Amino acid sequence: MAVSRPVRVLGLAALVMWLFFIWQLFKPSPPSGILPGTQFGPGKHDPNLDATGEPEGKLTYASPDYAPGPSGTARIPATLLALVRNEELDGMLQSMHDLERTWNHKFNYPWTFFNDVPFTEEFKTKTRAATKAECRYEVIPREHWDMPSWISKELFDVSAKKLKEQGVQYADMLSYHQMCRWNSGMFYKHPALADYQYYWRVEPNVHFFCDVDYDVFRYMRDNNKTYGFTISLYDSPESIPSLWPETLKFLSEHPEYIHENSAMEWLTDKDGRPEHYAKANGYSTCHFWTNFEIADMSFWRSKAYEDYFNHLDRAGGFFYERWGDAPVHSIAVALFEDKNRIHWFRDIGYQHIPFFNCPNSPKCKGCVTGRLTDGEPFLYKEDCRPNWFKYAGMG
Numbered sequence: 001m002a003v004s005r006p007v008r009v010l011g012l013a014a015l016v017m018w019l020f021f022i023w024q025l026f027k028p029s030p031p032s033g034i035l036p037g038t039q040f041g042p043g044k045h046d047p048n049l050d051a052t053g054e055p056e057g058k059l060t061y062a063s064p065d066y067a068p069g070p071s072g073t074a075r076i077p078a079t080l081l082a083l084v085r086n087e088e089l090d091g092m093l094q095s096m097h098d099l100e101r102t103w104n105h106k107f108n109y110p111w112t113f114f115n116d117v118p119f120t121e122e123f124k125t126k127t128r129a130a131t132k133a134e135c136r137y138e139v140i141p142r143e144h145w146d147m148p149s150w151i152s153k154e155l156f157d158v159s160a161k162k163l164k165e166q167g168v169q170y171a172d173m174l175s176y177h178q179m180c181r182w183n184s185g186m187f188y189k190h191p192a193l194a195d196y197q198y199y200w201r202v203e204p205n206v207h208f209f210c211d212v213d214y215d216v217f218r219y220m221r222d223n224n225k226t227y228g229f230t231i232s233l234y235d236s237p238e239s240i241p242s243l244w245p246e247t248l249k250f251l252s253e254h255p256e257y258i259h260e261n262s263a264m265e266w267l268t269d270k271d272g273r274p275e276h277y278a279k280a281n282g283y284s285t286c287h288f289w290t291n292f293e294i295a296d297m298s299f300w301r302s303k304a305y306e307d308y309f310n311h312l313d314r315a316g317g318f319f320y321e322r323w324g325d326a327p328v329h330s331i332a333v334a335l336f337e338d339k340n341r342i343h344w345f346r347d348i349g350y351q352h353i354p355f356f357n358c359p360n361s362p363k364c365k366g367c368v369t370g371r372l373t374d375g376e377p378f379l380y381k382e383d384c385r386p387n388w389f390k391y392a393g394m395g
């Protein structure tokens, strides 16, 4: 029996699709070393698998005193803070919906949006509609954003090309360098933040999974916390070869800034990733992943941090290398602050592609308990939390 050619082609296509479907159903699962929760290695235990409740210490719960507007007298001077582009409106709305649903609709802390260009009316209208809280829209002054006068554009171009060849992500994107510098040493100097002490940094396109019922900012204040994180990773050493040497230079001029209970050992651990430690010239590259960050701006506004930032800024690595605000913030807070004032928000379920913090709690929905990543298996070795727990505990 003759079957016409188009019909044969169609039949073949259907067969291929069917086989693909079967393969998707039965494809091999990842090898056991990388299943959720096992990135801590043999004999080690991922605390995200333990039942997780609220943190110890003084907690303040929602009440009518957190109503939106001036009657919300229970709020302390704090804001949700987002640096975002107009084009990222949909991603910003996604992040807002998650954070409002899980936390902020109970407390109504204001949102402050920053941009290097003015926000569009559409951006303002749609973000305002996503919250009952106050929204503020701020433009970053040129002197906080532009390449500083002592940086050479020619040298930047040459370095960017070299870094790019070494595989450093975003190395040749000037705005990315500007963003990292602004997040490191500028944002808290903006006049719009002058009356605020605490902030919670929120990026577009992140997810929050767990209901949080206490005022997180008050938790920070009432329990003497300076810095809060969810995820901690190893950094790309190619992006920061001279960051640690410059830090040591600074410390030799200012040994008095090192806190007596610092997390120096965490910064200088060489066993976790010996090659990273070598390439970063003595820094573990462990850092808090700053796309999530809840912190006390008094720390960034302190003389110690200001001196440190100015030293780094003059050294040029925000442009000639690709220093991120994550290692800069992490090194500073680990050196100049009591490590007991750094808090792991284990109860805040969070995702920024490709990593998660996903606690074991009935308050969480939409993430797999203990899952670190839904990306490629090699990403499991980027997890630096075990090191933090080793040197600083679970506080």
Ligand SMILES: Nc1nc2c(ncn2[C@@H]2O[C@H](COP(=O)(O)OP(=O)(O)OP(=O)(O)O)[C@@H](O)[C@H]2O)c(=O)[nH]1
Residues within 6 Å of the ligand: 082, 083, 084, 085, 086, 088, 114, 115, 116, 117, 175, 176, 179, 202, 203, 204, 291, 353
């Ligand atoms: N307004 C503005 N915002 C920026 C600019 N560059 C980055 N951002 C914001 O800064 C934050 C960090 O930038 P991302 O591009 O997400 O950097 P990243 O998180 O390291 O990279 P991804 O893994 O790609 O998300 C995001 O909130 C961006 O919206 C910029 O040039 N202008």
Ligand SMILES: *[C@@H]1O[C@H](CO)[C@@H](O)[C@H](O)[C@H]1NC(C)=O
Residues within 6 Å of the ligand: 222, 223, 224
């Ligand atoms: C916080 O610090 C203050 C001043 O050092 C101290 O009096 C207070 O007991 C501390 N509170 C907690 C919960 O550690």
Ligand SMILES: [Mg+2]
Residues within 6 Å of the ligand: 203, 291, 352
């Ligand atoms: Mg991002």
